[in-house]
Amino acid sequence: MDTLGTTLKESRKSLGFTLIDVQSETGISNAYLSQLENDKIKSPSVNILSKLSSMYRVSLKDLLAKANLIDREKAKEEEVNFSFAQQVAFRSEDLTVEERDHVLKYLEFLKTQKKT
Structure with a gap:
């Protein structure tokens, strides 16, 4: 099962974005993004996930479930x-x-x- 970090990293890379690109677009520091992608931060805020969901074209519910902020089975x-x-x-x-x-x-x- 993909983790939140894996999902974020793969989504970002598939769109051709660097961490600096994402920082410029969202205002989220590249250091924080790196920690998210390496699963060092397990439960980021909904606001952060919302920004990344929009930019990465990933379901917000999927990201919320992977961050354990909502029930995974219900989200699926x-x-x-x-x-x-x-x-x-x-x-x-x-x-x-x-x-x-x-x-x-x-x-x-x-x-x-x-x-x-």
Whole structure:
């Protein structure tokens, strides 16, 4: 399992950023960033993770979970649900109002089948 530090370092490098680049963009010192990437700082602030999430294009929930600031299993489940919702939204762009109503009714039908 990737640690917070590993995730941050790999994300930064995959985007071609140096620690100095990140410092310039976020105001977070490169020394602090280095400590984060080497897992010497285990629980940074949400503000720090939010800045890095945005710059690195990484899920904030993933970073929060890896920093043990939120429950990992719940974060994974929510990420799966969000991904599913994104897929449904993408595929429904060209549907008529009536077709969208049918999709919603079908989802409700599936939920009732699950309960029985």
